Amino acid sequence: MTTDMRHAVVDVLKDADAVAMKMAELLIETVRNKRDGKARIALSGGSTPKKLFSILARPEVAQQIDWSRVEIFYGDERHVPEGHEDSNHTSAKTLLLSKVAIPAAQIHPMPTKGTAQADAAQYQTVLEHAYGRKTLEAGHPLFDIVMLGLGTDGHTASLFPGEAVLQEKTAWVGVSAPKTAPHERLTLTYPAIASSKLVVFLVTGENKVPMLARLRQGDGSIPSGRIVSEGEILILADSAAAGEPS
Numbered sequence: 001m002t003t004d005m006r007h008a009v010v011d012v013l014k015d016a017d018a019v020a021m022k023m024a025e026l027l028i029e030t031v032r033n034k035r036d037g038k039a040r041i042a043l044s045g046g047s048t049p050k051k052l053f054s055i056l057a058r059p060e061v062a063q064q065i066d067w068s069r070v071e072i073f074y075g076d077e078r079h080v081p082e083g084h085e086d087s088n089h090t091s092a093k094t095l096l097l098s099k100v101a102i103p104a105a106q107i108h109p110m111p112t113k114g115t116a117q118a119d120a121a122q123y124q125t126v127l128e129h130a131y132g133r134k135t136l137e138a139g140h141p142l143f144d145i146v147m148l149g150l151g152t153d154g155h156t157a158s159l160f161p162g163e164a165v166l167q168e169k170t171a172w173v174g175v176s177a178p179k180t181a182p183h184e185r186l187t188l189t190y191p192a193i194a195s196s197k198l199v200v201f202l203v204t205g206e207n208k209v210p211m212l213a214r215l216r217q218g219d220g221s222i223p224s225g226r227i228v229s230e231g232e233i234l235i236l237a238d239s240a241a242a243g244e245p246s
């Protein structure tokens with residue numbers, strides 16, 4: 001089974017807090033139900049997941065997850081040093097990962113110390129090690145959950161309009177250099193995202209109305225509209241982004 005955006009399940013919730021809470025519940029359930037090995041979770045970057053990170057760090061929520069059974073990866077990263085205000089890993093670490101009992105060896109930030117191309121290749125090696133194979137195999141998803149956001153230009157992860165990485169069919173990690181956003185980026189590619197049990201888009205705020213409408217139609221002219229998963233795709237949107245009354 002492969003799911004494309006036209007077959008995504010859409011859940012419209014009251015507000016951004018409700019979206020973050022629902023995502024927290026999904027993560028709790030995923031780790032709890034994971035039978036073999038650790039749950040491999042790819043976090044999204046940007047501003048939207050910050051509420052989720054803060055919710056997961058609350059002691060009463062954090063204790064519902066056995067963090068020793070979680071491996072954290074990233075869907076994308078700004079190619080900036082750790083500690084930079086635009087670093088996705090720094091944001092996740094500050095708000096969440098430094099506050100929960102996850103072993104450091106199970107946190108896999110995208111490297112940003114070499115050239116972007118070399119760092120992308122290095123992250124592929126990290127993923128191959130976690131996956132235990134060098135080739136993606138249907139029925140054996142790389143990720144339990146890939147979290148994604150939605151840019152106002154239709155990008156997701158760092159799959160930006162017009163970038164060569166959109167054509168990548170083999171590598172799991174690529175590079176983009178968007179003209180419309182700061183910093184070179186590392187990003188999971190379409191094939192890596194597709195190797196997932198569940199892809200979840202978190203979309204909040206009324207500035208996302210036009211792109212969310214196109215995403216829901218599976219508009220292939222925007223990068224996010226071309227996401228597929230060998231599992232399921234869920235869009236968690238707030239009423240503002242869905243253009244509905246709250």
Ligand SMILES: O=C1O[C@H](COP(=O)(O)O)[C@@H](O)[C@H](O)[C@H]1O
Nearest residue numbers: 044045046047048148149150157
């Ligand atoms: O999937 C993603 O989407 C965002 C858009 O982010 P937001 O700041 O509007 O929440 C993107 O830039 C981010 O890095 C990515 O993981």
